Amino acid sequence: MAGFNTYTISELAKEFEVTTRTIRFYEEKGLLNPSRNGQHRIFGKSDHACLELILRGKRAGLSLEESREIIQMYDPEGDNYEQYQFLLNKVDERQAQLESQIEDINQLIAGLGEVRNRCNSALKKISADKPANK
Amino acid sequence: MAGFNTYTISELAKEFEVTTRTIRFYEEKGLLNPSRNGQHRIFGKSDHACLELILRGKRAGLSLEESREIIQMYDPEGDNYEQYQFLLNKVDERQAQLESQIEDINQLIAGLGEVRNRCNSALKKISADKPANK
DNA sequence: AAGCAAGTTGACGTTAACGTAAAGGTGGGG
DNA sequence: CCCCACCTTTACGTTAACGTCAACTTGCTT
Numbered sequence: 036m037a038g039f040n041t042y043t044i045s046e047l048a049k050e051f052e053v054t055t056r057t058i059r060f061y062e063e064k065g066l067l068n069p070s071r072n073g074q075h076r077i078f079g080k081s082d083h084a085c086l087e088l089i090l091r092g093k094r095a096g097l098s099l100e101e102s103r104e105i106i107q108m109y110d111p112e113g114d115n116y117e118q119y120q121f122l123l124n125k126v127d128e129r130q131a132q133l134e135s136q137i138e139d140i141n142q143l144i145a146g147l148g149e150v151r152n153r154c155n156s157a158l159k160k161i162s163a164d165k166p167a168n169k
Numbered sequence: 170m171a172g173f174n175t176y177t178i179s180e181l182a183k184e185f186e187v188t189t190r191t192i193r194f195y196e197e198k199g200l201l202n203p204s205r206n207g208q209h210r211i212f213g214k215s216d217h218a219c220l221e222l223i224l225r226g227k228r229a230g231l232s233l234e235e236s237r238e239i240i241q242m243y244d245p246e247g248d249n250y251e252q253y254q255f256l257l258n259k260v261d262e263r264q265a266q267l268e269s270q271i272e273d274i275n276q277l278i279a280g281l282g283e284v285r286n287r288c289n290s291a292l293k294k295i296s297a298d299k300p301a302n303k
Numbered sequence: 304a305a306g307c308a309a310g311t312t313g314a315c316g317t318t319a320a321c322g323t324a325a326a327g328g329t330g331g332g333g
Numbered sequence: 334c335c336c337c338a339c340c341t342t343t344a345c346g347t348t349a350a351c352g353t354c355a356a357c358t359t360g361c362t363t
Contacts, residue, residue, distance in 0.1 A: 054322080056321065056322065056323085057322095059341095060320070060321060064320090073328095074328075074340070075339090075340060075341080076341090088277075088280070091273045091276060091277060092277065094269075094270060095273040095274045096230010096270070098320090099319075099320075105277065108281070109280075109284060114291065115295070116292065116296075119288045119291050119295075122284070123285060123288050123289075126285050129281060130278055130281050133274050134278070136228060137271055139225045139229040140229045140270060140271055140274075141271075143222075143226065143229060143239065144267050144268070147239070147242070147263060150242045151260050154256055154257050154260070155257075157253050158254075161253075162250075177309085177310085179309070188351085190352065190353085191350085193311090193312095194350070207359085208312090208359080209311080210311090232350090233350075234349090
């Protein structure tokens with residue numbers, strides 16, 4: 036262990052249940068920016084937050100590129116009026132996409148509800164055909 | 170065109186905006202089961218429904234394997250009590266997974282809300298520093 | 304007959320997201 | 334001093350999900 040809000044690569048790996056290879060890969064892709072102590076990587080609070088976001092994005096079905104885009108929103112490049120307006124638009128776009136994704140998932144769930152109904156009907160019919168055990 | 174509820178490969182491709190290669194690939198993987206007129210594929214209503222489900226699953230971030238699993242739920246293999254019970258469990262599992270996926274997405278959206286707030290604050294500050302145009 | 308659009312089967316190429324093995328530096332404990 | 338656990342870089346391997354030719358057949362149309 037090094038400082039306070041810092042992590043070694045294996046600490047991060049253990050906490051988020053990923054391999055060290057995965058973490059190095061995310062760094063390669065520019066999604067994490069650890070500092071160095073000689074050769075060794077030192078991950079800070081922001082790396083921790085980024086990794087959390089990446090993995091959440093992954094569970095949500097986002098690609099690393101999409102997660103990177105979201106990460107960049109948290110850390111805007113310019114600071115003038117147009118930049119912020121542009122960023123707000125991007126935020127809205129991304130939110131719309133995520134919401135339409137929720138719709139798709141809800142439709143899948145609705146479909147499963149239909150399957151469940153059929154199952155229950157079939158089970159009822161079976162137990163009606165077999166009134167043996169009562 | 171052939172019959173009533175049937176489609177050629179390019180009709181399906183056009184309707185769902187995918188390539189014919191994609192459709193053949195899904196057949197290769199056993200996700201679609203077109204009948205044949207000689208060499209030519211003839212897709213029916215169930216193929217149409219499956220393709221719709223596959224693409225919805227894709228937008229939701231599911232792999233083809235996961236979509237296949239869901240498809241198989243619609244068309245149960247056995248028909249005895251245990252089979253239906255087993256299927257009901259699978260349905261519940263999958264639904265739970267989809268719901269937790271929605272949670273992840275909602276957290277991403279919440280994060281975007283934070284970004285939006287920061288943006289708006291920054292914009293307010295900028296327009297406060299520049300009361301030139303009243 | 305000739306050609307063109309639409310379909311077919313291989314077969315190899317590509318990208319993303321890592322896995323996995325090789326070969327080596329580095330600080331502490333026995 | 335030597336081993337061990339942990340870290341490093343380099344590099345090739347792998348899987349999913351198609352893309353992209355190439356080389357045909359088939360049916361219609363001119």
